[in-house]
Amino acid sequence: MIKKIDHIAIAVPDIEDVARFYEEKLGLKVAHRETVPASKVRVGFIPVGQTRIELVQPDSADSPIAGFLEKRGPGLQHICFEVDDIAAELEKLKAAGVRLINETPVPGAHGTRVGFIHPKATGGVLIELSQPPDRD
Numbered sequence: 001m002i003k004k005i006d007h008i009a010i011a012v013p014d015i016e017d018v019a020r021f022y023e024e025k026l027g028l029k030v031a032h033r034e035t036v037p038a039s040k041v042r043v044g045f046i047p048v049g050q051t052r053i054e055l056v057q058p059d060s061a062d063s064p065i066a067g068f069l070e071k072r073g074p075g076l077q078h079i080c081f082e083v084d085d086i087a088a089e090l091e092k093l094k095a096a097g098v099r100l101i102n103e104t105p106v107p108g109a110h111g112t113r114v115g116f117i118h119p120k121a122t123g124g125v126l127i128e129l130s131q132p133p134d135r136d
């Protein structure tokens, strides 16, 4: 089940460059930075009320984000919904014939498990589904 919009991701060539705009001009704060090897990206999360902006930059030349920036330039890259059971959601979508980028969960930022739905299946926007880590 989808719970909420977890974050909206923006592809940028350099997180720190764009972070200055969010921090100095909008008064927001990059609260968390992380490298996500599974996606070959470096990310910075900016809390905004109940949700967050994720700045995503390529961590290597063969990162999917490097390809995105080359083709489309910086801008909106994906929307992420929080789900309570990522494996079940991906299974359900796969069974329904929805085109997926990940048919099984992969590691995301913050210890999450995530999977992406292909933009061709969603009306043009890449959608990430994300299950938060269990809190003990």
Ligand code: CO
Binding pocket: 007, 009, 054, 078, 080, 128
């Ligand atoms: Co994301």
